[in-house]
Amino acid sequence: MIDWSGYIGLILQGALVTIQLTIMGCALALAMAFIAGLGRLSHLAPVRWLATAYIEFFRGTSIFVQLFWAYFVLPIMGFDLSSLQAGVLALGLNVGAYGAEVVRGAVQSIGREQFEACVALNLSRFQTMRHVILPQALIVMLPTFCNNAIELLKATAIVSLISLSDMTFQAQVVRAQTGNTLVPFTTILILYFMMAMTISTAMRWLERRLARGLDGVRS
Amino acid sequence: QDNPKLEQLKEQGFARIAIANEPPFTAVAADGKVSGAAPDVARVIFERLGVPEVVASISEYGAMIPGLQARRHDAVTAGLFMRPERCAAVAYSEPVLCDAEAFLVKAGNPKGLNTFADIAAHADATIGAPGGGTEERLALEAGVPRDRVVVVPDGQSGLRMVQDGRIDVYSLPVLSISDLVRLANDDSLEMIAPVSDAPVYCDGAAFRKGDEALRDAFDVELAKLKESGEFAQIIEPYGFSAAAAMSTSREQLCAQE
Amino acid sequence: MASPIIKIDAISKSFGALKVLDDLSMQVMPGEKLALIGPSGSGKTTILRILMTLERIDGGHIEIDGEQLYHMQKNGGELVPADERHLARMRRKIGMVFQLFNLFPHKSVLDNVTLAPMLTQKMPREAAEKRAMELLDMVGMADKAKNMPSQLSGGQKQRVAIARALALSPRIMLFDEVTSALDPELVEEVLNVMRRLAEETDMTMLLVTHEMGFAHDFADRVLFFDRGRIVEEGAPDDIFRNPKQERTQSFLRKIIAAGHRV
Amino acid sequence: MASPIIKIDAISKSFGALKVLDDLSMQVMPGEKLALIGPSGSGKTTILRILMTLERIDGGHIEIDGEQLYHMQKNGGELVPADERHLARMRRKIGMVFQLFNLFPHKSVLDNVTLAPMLTQKMPREAAEKRAMELLDMVGMADKAKNMPSQLSGGQKQRVAIARALALSPRIMLFDEVTSALDPELVEEVLNVMRRLAEETDMTMLLVTHEMGFAHDFADRVLFFDRGRIVEEGAPDDIFRNPKQERTQSFLRKIIAAGHRV
Amino acid sequence: MEWDWEFVWSIMPTMIEGVKITILATILGSLVAAVVGLVIALLRRSPNWFISRPVGLFAEFIRGTPLLVQLYFLFYVLPGAGILLSPLVAGVIGLGLHYGTYTAEVYRGGIDNVPRGQWEAAKACNLNPTQTWLHVILPQAIPPMIPALANYFIAMFKETPLLSAITVLELMNQARSIANTNYRYIEPMTMVGVFFLVISIISVFGLRWLERRYGRVER
Numbered sequence A: 001m002i003d004w005s006g007y008i009g010l011i012l013q014g015a016l017v018t019i020q021l022t023i024m025g026c027a028l029a030l031a032m033a034f035i036a037g038l039g040r041l042s043h044l045a046p047v048r049w050l051a052t053a054y055i056e057f058f059r060g061t062s063i064f065v066q067l068f069w070a071y072f073v074l075p076i077m078g079f080d081l082s083s084l085q086a087g088v089l090a091l092g093l094n095v096g097a098y099g100a101e102v103v104r105g106a107v108q109s110i111g112r113e114q115f116e117a118c119v120a121l122n123l124s125r126f127q128t129m130r131h132v133i134l135p136q137a138l139i140v141m142l143p144t145f146c147n148n149a150i151e152l153l154k155a156t157a158i159v160s161l162i163s164l165s166d167m168t169f170q171a172q173v174v175r176a177q178t179g180n181t182l183v184p185f186t187t188i189l190i191l192y193f194m195m196a197m198t199i200s201t202a203m204r205w206l207e208r209r210l211a212r213g214l215d216g217v218r219s
Numbered sequence B: 001q002d003n004p005k006l007e008q009l010k011e012q013g014f015a016r017i018a019i020a021n022e023p024p025f026t027a028v029a030a031d032g033k034v035s036g037a038a039p040d041v042a043r044v045i046f047e048r049l050g051v052p053e054v055v056a057s058i059s060e061y062g063a064m065i066p067g068l069q070a071r072r073h074d075a076v077t078a079g080l081f082m083r084p085e086r087c088a089a090v091a092y093s094e095p096v097l098c099d100a101e102a103f104l105v106k107a108g109n110p111k112g113l114n115t116f117a118d119i120a121a122h123a124d125a126t127i128g129a130p131g132g133g134t135e136e137r138l139a140l141e142a143g144v145p146r147d148r149v150v151v152v153p154d155g156q157s158g159l160r161m162v163q164d165g166r167i168d169v170y171s172l173p174v175l176s177i178s179d180l181v182r183l184a185n186d187d188s189l190e191m192i193a194p195v196s197d198a199p200v201y202c203d204g205a206a207f208r209k210g211d212e213a214l215r216d217a218f219d220v221e222l223a224k225l226k227e228s229g230e231f232a233q234i235i236e237p238y239g240f241s242a243a244a245a246m247s248t249s250r251e252q253l254c255a256q257e
Numbered sequence C, D: 001m002a003s004p005i006i007k008i009d010a011i012s013k014s015f016g017a018l019k020v021l022d023d024l025s026m027q028v029m030p031g032e033k034l035a036l037i038g039p040s041g042s043g044k045t046t047i048l049r050i051l052m053t054l055e056r057i058d059g060g061h062i063e064i065d066g067e068q069l070y071h072m073q074k075n076g077g078e079l080v081p082a083d084e085r086h087l088a089r090m091r092r093k094i095g096m097v098f099q100l101f102n103l104f105p106h107k108s109v110l111d112n113v114t115l116a117p118m119l120t121q122k123m124p125r126e127a128a129e130k131r132a133m134e135l136l137d138m139v140g141m142a143d144k145a146k147n148m149p150s151q152l153s154g155g156q157k158q159r160v161a162i163a164r165a166l167a168l169s170p171r172i173m174l175f176d177e178v179t180s181a182l183d184p185e186l187v188e189e190v191l192n193v194m195r196r197l198a199e200e201t202d203m204t205m206l207l208v209t210h211e212m213g214f215a216h217d218f219a220d221r222v223l224f225f226d227r228g229r230i231v232e233e234g235a236p237d238d239i240f241r242n243p244k245q246e247r248t249q250s251f252l253r254k255i256i257a258a259g260h261r262v
Numbered sequence E: 001m002e003w004d005w006e007f008v009w010s011i012m013p014t015m016i017e018g019v020k021i022t023i024l025a026t027i028l029g030s031l032v033a034a035v036v037g038l039v040i041a042l043l044r045r046s047p048n049w050f051i052s053r054p055v056g057l058f059a060e061f062i063r064g065t066p067l068l069v070q071l072y073f074l075f076y077v078l079p080g081a082g083i084l085l086s087p088l089v090a091g092v093i094g095l096g097l098h099y100g101t102y103t104a105e106v107y108r109g110g111i112d113n114v115p116r117g118q119w120e121a122a123k124a125c126n127l128n129p130t131q132t133w134l135h136v137i138l139p140q141a142i143p144p145m146i147p148a149l150a151n152y153f154i155a156m157f158k159e160t161p162l163l164s165a166i167t168v169l170e171l172m173n174q175a176r177s178i179a180n181t182n183y184r185y186i187e188p189m190t191m192v193g194v195f196f197l198v199i200s201i202i203s204v205f206g207l208r209w210l211e212r213r214y215g216r217v218e219r
């Protein structure tokens, strides 16, 4: 009947795009999370405002709208982006805004006394963050970062609506070619779930690795 | 001749075209290869213009012209029928593919819907059409209220929605509907073609306003193709009539109301 | 005669509506060991935190080793509020040990001690570790150098914290109730370290404590605080045996009633 | 002669590898007031929790008022493990007061007391409230009936908890260290309530306590537990004045040294 | 392309039609999510392994896969099994199910935060399991969860544009229709963005209030 092998290949091509989007989106999100999260804790009011504006803007408007904006409006305003760039930009900036709040919360969860110990040891603000606060805050952030990464993975599906040929998009193509809806959609649901599981397994492993240092198993 | 856009395309070696994945106008095969009458014509012409490749991206009809304006595509070759307001928004080539409109309905046409006017007159008949496509506009112009015009993302969804009874009519060009019906192979469906209160439309390759020089170069090659008979060889296997396209012109179609 | 290493001149400090330090002045000579005692909330911790620049003052002046702490001289000689660079330079002279140790939980004992010298004094790792091991040896913690703080008892943690503060070789050490969070049986090991420290070095030390017996042995001079002011000061024997002020007497009575040694 | 209201027969209970109750048997007569004493971890709380069905037993049998607690008779007369319905029916006979009160924080004092009668006995609201006010009056809390638990002191909370347990008119009351979470000055008010309760009702009461003086006044019989077994039992005077077992003696010595009244 | 105020006013009525549907979908979706979440949370606590594990896996699966694909599934695949849902109903069920897996976690946390002593006191008062849940556990567990639930309510609101993919005529779909017929993306897309931003800024204040009101419990 239908030659599924070719179509599965198409979906796997889409899976590659989805993975690519997820990885690049996560990289951008991670960078933005730290920049904006630490920016919100800055002593300089303008930096704080800028970070807050970024965070509130991207958390406030829907990812969906941001994606359409990046895809259709930005080029008209003179920013030429490929659809992949538009996708990565929207996903990374959006999830980065959520991540920024995670970074801020984690840094603030580190007791004031750690900051004070650093003042007493005359570490600079940068040294304090780099050597004392962030190593401890990172462990607090990880579980939420894991959730954020999975949110980002799921959000990649909507890039199909700006005709980026990710997994969901390819499932639509297969559906149009074959007239069968159940098979392509079930396939990609399972693939998405496997990717999500991979992320959470990897994160748990990382968490254990990092937590080990704190527990003092090292001797 | 001064044609910077074409020079640019030649240099990069490919042209980006928008398609709709609506066989037989445009189609994507299992291996991801783009075919369909419109891209095939475009491919040949671009080749002759010295642009060896076309790169297609699938898009909604409604997003094609904004995408063209947003410089996402260099041309739209997707069965985007010429209509006056589109002619105002983009620069069309001479006609390429012509087709009448058709309805996909449940077998026996239970609500007796044969024209757009019938749908407008029927109190609760709903019609599905691609967002931003010709059919959506025809329905609205015939007086079907907005809430009975359902925007359907793609042909397969439209077919499905007729089967499931979510909409009474799904409207697309004749060849598209017949392709859907063939693929579905479902006795409970019926095609009504042509729809008598819809004119025969032709599409052309659409270019950005400002790229008229490229369009003109495209037209020259298109005319040569038509003359040599190659044009008919390309589109007729898909079911289109070359004679129909050659019997009319952009000027006529853009003035058509 | 030597000039004072700490000169506090009419400083005041409020938290919101609460005036915690009120026009307070005091001086400390180099090498002096000072005990600050007084009821809870009298401002003892606050004065240490101000010296460590963990709190800012509302008014007054502080001179450390002949230099303004919170002010600096502009070109014209005019005094202006200190910037972060000035504060960082001043902080080098001061070390502090906290009630709750405040060790870095993600770093080993050794790394806790070497971190600041390596970062702030650009000391090479070997030199920093050599010095750290000497200090850890002094506080009796050399054998735990590779442990993580979570594996230590409270008393051990506090001894590491002392070594960490000493690693920067400050001229002034501040101790804020360094034993009050410890189980009774662990107090003595920390006090022993501090006794040795007081005997063997000529560092200036300010000690806030409720251990009156220790304050008596340790200090050259005792200051009794109440409500942000110094109510009485003098040699330990005078303060503990013959307090002149009614407030001091009643405070010491209460302390004795609660079973503390004097 | 009356038959025992509680008959515990060779029960055992382990938490993981830890054997907490070991082949324990005991009987309680109706109306008897029993004090369970013994070192920490000896299983006193566990036995009360088992009677309240908060823990299950691993082996043995318990009979309450002539009926099996954890077993029930199938048609054939054969004993099978009890189902939830049987347990619910048996629980009606038993009330318990916890060390940490466990009042429902989202309900007023009055609602805390009326909740169970209204829900489990389908008592109409008026009747439930009338009875609740009587009980609250008895524990001296009638004037706080409209208060929320968070507005009460520990002693007051515990008195409400006692009223709540009494509201179901159980035949057996279990008290687990009901005063040990209270500030010393609040202990007496709770003990007074319990003294009255012991005098005025003929409820069977099991009391776990470290207040030896109170246990002495309150109990008809004292059981001394150690490591999940009853080491010694007898009249309060015998146990407290002339303990026969070495373990009981050393336990009481320690308690007295720690300043508890006997 | 220039911003055209006249065009903005001309499309305003259509956009408002979309806003109504958006709000309706959010409210209905939240109700479904609130109930589904509670059911999942309770079933996952079931001592019966054959109930708790499949429900747990199901929830993980829903949470690990994109809402967009789930919506396609509900809308296009289920009719094959004879279940024909109207677009709005499919959308509400999709949103409710997806967010139900999130609210289930909130419920779980809230329930776990009720001290064990409360369960034991309820047993000592001889309440049956239903009475214990209704009168003792849930009244204590729910108020502290309200801010977290509200947070998901807002998140769901921002995901309603996805319903446009299954032909629900909510705000985003109206905006796209307008863009499709007028070949203008800037105004409708920006308006959608502004609309979401305004709502979410307002909701930030609402959330703060909820946190003050319900965030802390007195015990």
Ligand SMILES: Nc1ncnc2c1ncn2[C@@H]1O[C@H](COP(=O)(O)OP(=O)(O)OP(=O)(O)O)[C@@H](O)[C@H]1O
Pocket: C015, C018, C020, C038, C039, C040, C041, C042, C043, C044, C045, C046, C047
């Ligand atoms: N950051 C702060 N914000 C507001 N009030 C503060 C702050 N730090 C200290 N206080 C108040 O200032 C007063 C003095 O505090 P301080 O810690 O100096 O007292 P202390 O003498 O060290 O007392 P203790 O013996 O209890 O440590 C107290 O009333 C305290 O509540």
Ligand SMILES: Nc1ncnc2c1ncn2[C@@H]1O[C@H](COP(=O)(O)OP(=O)(O)OP(=O)(O)O)[C@@H](O)[C@H]1O
Pocket: D015, D018, D020, D038, D039, D040, D041, D042, D043, D044, D045, D046, D047
């Ligand atoms: N849920 C449980 N899981 C594991 N061990 C438990 C549990 N409950 C009690 N234990 C253990 O069982 C032993 C007996 O506990 P129990 O609470 O009955 O002692 P107790 O006599 O009441 O002591 P205390 O005077 O300290 O209250 C202790 O060692 C305790 O740690």
Ligand SMILES: [Mg+2]
Pocket: C044, C045, C046, C176, C177, C208
């Ligand atoms: Mg203090």
Ligand SMILES: [Mg+2]
Pocket: D044, D045, D046, D177, D208
């Ligand atoms: Mg106990």
